[in-house]
Structures are given as structure tokens and as C-alpha cells.
Amino acid sequence: MSRSIIHLNIADFAVAVENNIQPSLKGYPLVIAPLGKPRAVVYDMSDEAYKEGIRKGMALARAKRINKKIKILPPSFNRYEQVMKDLLKETFAFTPLIESGISDGHIFLDVTGSGRLFGPSVDVAFKLKKAFKKTFNFDPIWAVATNKLVAKVATRVVKPVGEYIVAPGDEKAFLAPLPLNLLPGIIKKDLTKLFEFNLFFISQARALTLEQLKILFNYRAPLLYDWIRGIDPTPVTTIYNYKNHSIGKNLSIIRSDHEFSDDTNNADLLKRALYLMVETICKTLRNRRLTGGATKIILYYSDGLQSASKLKLVPSTSNDMAMFKKCIPLLNKAWTRRVRIRHMRLICEKLCQGAIQADLFSAGTKETKQTELILAMDKIHEKFGKNSIRAGLTLTLHKDRHQ
Structure with a gap:
């Protein structure tokens, strides 16, 4: 039986949390970054700031040069972590198989065995989206697929708002026209090597055999070979269960x-x-x-x-x-x-x-x-x-x- 994996992503999570506290910030270019630090970099930014060319990891001094009047708030990591805990409490009603970061707004759920109780995975995703909107005033992006990799790519495709369903068997066709930088796990060094051979899209990279990939990537070749074909057997691992402070059972x-x-x-x-x-x-x-x-x-x-x-x-x-x-x-x-x-x-x-x-x-x-x-x-x-x-x-x- 095909797995049913839901990926929920609250885009620009830190900014979304701050906007809930100060609604007057919505609609303006906003950057989350430490203040008064000579080497400070951008931790998060709003979609408006992104459209102006500001990126995560960019030096704050450079972001200020792009927009001298941009609003800057210091990060509140404890606040983001607490909000993440509250979000996860909503998801435990549907499945114990939940994986998330500590404070990044990303949540994976494996609802493969929950169909009899809660209906199709798409219905579960709709219910969670509605609950997040009603309780926390968040509007998460969501996607449903047969594995984590494809589900995460799908949410990246529709960001900053939207939803996407990748039916079982459609993984390769869905990924084929997309640029390689949308694949989770592919780092800048990997992309540089692929770009040197004029390989910019996933469909183009599939032309390389596993042996050819080994020449470029050595031990990482089997992973890349699977990723560009939409293959990802990794389970949804409960990293931290905020309900009972346990990993797994x-x-x-x-x-x-x-x-x-x-x-x-x-x-x-x-x-x-x-x-x-x-x-x-x-x-x-x-x-x-x-x-x-x-x-x-x-x-x-x-x-x-x-x-x-x-x-x-x-x-x-x-x-x-x-x-x-x-x-x-x-x-x-x-x-x-x-x-x-x-x-x-x-x-x-x-x-x-x-x-x-x-x-x-x-x-x-x-x-x-x-x-x-x-x-x-x-x-x-x-x-x-x-x-x-x-x-x-x-x-x-x-x-x-x-x-």
C-alpha cells in the first residue's frame, strides 16, 4: 500500500508569528535578524522583503542597503519554539507519526493508517489547515504525496500559499519539469557540479546513469539517483513528541x-x-x-x-x-x-x-x-x-x- 504523507509548511514562520503579535506589520517588508551585531545575518524575512531581493543568510548590512527603511525585529527563538509546540498538539489527534523542526514551521505527518478514522489524507490536510487558521491565525501551505521528498517539493512549488496533491505513480512526472534546486538535500556544491554539465532541471539530470553520478558525487550518487526519480523511503520519524516528551514509544x-x-x-x-x-x-x-x-x-x-x-x-x-x-x-x-x-x-x-x-x-x-x-x-x-x-x-x- 502506498504511503500517505502530508507536509504542512507555514511560510516565513518567524515572520508569521511576529505578525500575529503585531498585526500592523503585515504587508510591509520585514526582516528577522539580531540587532546591534556587526556580522548579523537575516534569520527570516517576509514575502514582501523576499520580492525586494532579501534572502535568508544574507548579511543584515546588505539587506539594509537594499531597503534602508526596512523594518527589523530581533529573533525570539523561545517564542517560535513554544508556538511550534502548540501547533504540534493539534496534529496528535490524527496520527502519532509526526516529524517537525524545533521552530521552523515545517511538519510531516504519516497518515497511512488513519483513513478509517479520519478519511482520506486530503481531508486530514484540510482539517489541519482549518484548525491552524482558526486557532493560530496561520494559513499553512500543504501537500500530500507518497513520501516526504515529493511532499516537500510540492509545498515549495505552491509557496507562499496553496496546496498540491501528487497521486501515487505520478512522482516522476511531477518532478520532471522542475529545477534541481527545489529538491531537498541537494546542496550548493551539488548544483555547481550539475550546472557545469548544463543540467538545470530534474528531467535533464535523469539522463545520467548511476555510474556516471558516482564519478561526480561518489558515495552520494545513490541518493541523488533516487531523489531525481522521486524515490524516498525514509520514514516520518517522531523527533520530539511535545505531548509526552518522548521519541517514539x-x-x-x-x-x-x-x-x-x-x-x-x-x-x-x-x-x-x-x-x-x-x-x-x-x-x-x-x-x-x-x-x-x-x-x-x-x-x-x-x-x-x-x-x-x-x-x-x-x-x-x-x-x-x-x-x-x-x-x-x-x-x-x-x-x-x-x-x-x-x-x-x-x-x-x-x-x-x-x-x-x-x-x-x-x-x-x-x-x-x-x-x-x-x-x-x-x-x-x-x-x-x-x-x-x-x-x-x-x-x-x-x-x-x-x-
Whole structure:
């Protein structure tokens, strides 16, 4: 049976959120970008600003040269994330298979098995569009297709408003006349190589065999070969279920955030903030008698851009010191820019049951002593409060906001 995938896209999501708060901004060129930052770039822009030539990632100084009177608002990432959570609550009534970004206005739903309850996938899309309009004053673009890739291309075709249905079997015909830059996953480097051979449209790229694509793209060739034919078997993966804070049915995540009082690129401050987040996450793990199997660090820069890095923890752990030791190289890997950092987020994934218990034959080892120390600190915190005893590394961070 063909899958039924719905893609909902609230175009220019950050701008749409701000317009709901300040309706007077609607209809004017609007840019979302950090203010007072010398290297600030455009985080989001309205359709009116787009028509004037302003693009995401463009230097804010250049955007100002294009339109000197353009309205500029600083990004409110926490607000966008909260609105995204509220939107997702509306979608859970139709399917548990939901995939979305944290605050980008994109939502995928797999409604393949929901037909008997809610009718055809097109009806579900109409119902969600109506609900978003009534409850949140958003008018999402939507598309229905048999996979995520084709559904996302379809919403790009009808942006900024509209809907599109790609029937099963029509994927290749739908994609054929479209330019290659509409395909999700194709990066600028890929397009440059294809343009060198005068290949600008998807139908033209299909003339290349898999062997020929391997010459240009090496290991990425099989992916490109499938994408230009509308083949995408990837499932709709529930990245974060805001309803019960879980991934899927058996896995969950724990998240900690740190907002710096002043944007910084000081390595010592970043490490101290990281330890504080590790400490918070590991305490939560121990309280729930869990261990973490993977961590992810996301850095939010002053200019609105982000970078991230992920690491598997082997063995899984809830030990502050062990996790922090693994996260230091992870921080260095994610920290790829010289721009100051505004916010740091640490996510712990792949949680599993595992109470802290020392190895029967490892008494006196460094790991055992660390575990005993951490458990002793937990008891002190429970009796005398969180600030009764702290790691020296975190003492200078009282001015920053941590949660």
C-alpha cells in the first residue's frame, strides 16, 4: 500500500508569528535578524522583503542597503519554539507519526493508517489547515504525496500559499519539469557540479546513469539517483513528541539550555556552561533511573545561525564527569565559527533503564569513586538544597540564565 504523507509548511514562520503579535506589520517588508551585531545575518524575512531581493543568510548590512527603511525585529527563538509546540498538539489527534523542526514551521505527518478514522489524507490536510487558521491565525501551505521528498517539493512549488496533491505513480512526472534546486538535500556544491554539465532541471539530470553520478558525487550518487526519480523511503520519524516528551514509544530525550547574559566566544565560559547542563541532565537521569546513550550540542550564534554535533555514548551513562568528558570534544566539533555564541543547548537521547550500580569487581577504580562522589553530592543537595555544594567549574555562571 502506498504511503500517505502530508507536509504542512507555514511560510516565513518567524515572520508569521511576529505578525500575529503585531498585526500592523503585515504587508510591509520585514526582516528577522539580531540587532546591534556587526556580522548579523537575516534569520527570516517576509514575502514582501523576499520580492525586494532579501534572502535568508544574507548579511543584515546588505539587506539594509537594499531597503534602508526596512523594518527589523530581533529573533525570539523561545517564542517560535513554544508556538511550534502548540501547533504540534493539534496534529496528535490524527496520527502519532509526526516529524517537525524545533521552530521552523515545517511538519510531516504519516497518515497511512488513519483513513478509517479520519478519511482520506486530503481531508486530514484540510482539517489541519482549518484548525491552524482558526486557532493560530496561520494559513499553512500543504501537500500530500507518497513520501516526504515529493511532499516537500510540492509545498515549495505552491509557496507562499496553496496546496498540491501528487497521486501515487505520478512522482516522476511531477518532478520532471522542475529545477534541481527545489529538491531537498541537494546542496550548493551539488548544483555547481550539475550546472557545469548544463543540467538545470530534474528531467535533464535523469539522463545520467548511476555510474556516471558516482564519478561526480561518489558515495552520494545513490541518493541523488533516487531523489531525481522521486524515490524516498525514509520514514516520518517522531523527533520530539511535545505531548509526552518522548521519541517514539520507548525512547525519550532530556534537554538543558543555557542563555549567556552576554554573547561570548570564551572557551572557559562555554565549558562551564556545558558542565552545568551536563549536571542538570545527569541528575534528571539518575532520578528517573535512566542512562543516556547519545548527546547532541546545538550552538546558537549572535547572527542567528546555528551549528550542531552529535555523539553516541558507549557505554551509556548518567555520570556527570563521564558525560562531561565525552561532551568536551563534542563542543569543539560543533564550535566551527568565530562569531559569538548567544545560547547553547544540550540534548541527551537514546535513554534506557539502568540504575547506577558499581561493578562487583571494580571496587576502588576511578569510575567507582566518581559514582560514589556524585551520589554523595545528590544526598547533600536533597538535604541542604541545590546550591549547598557545587562543582567549582560552574561558580562564575550565576549571571547567565540556565534551565
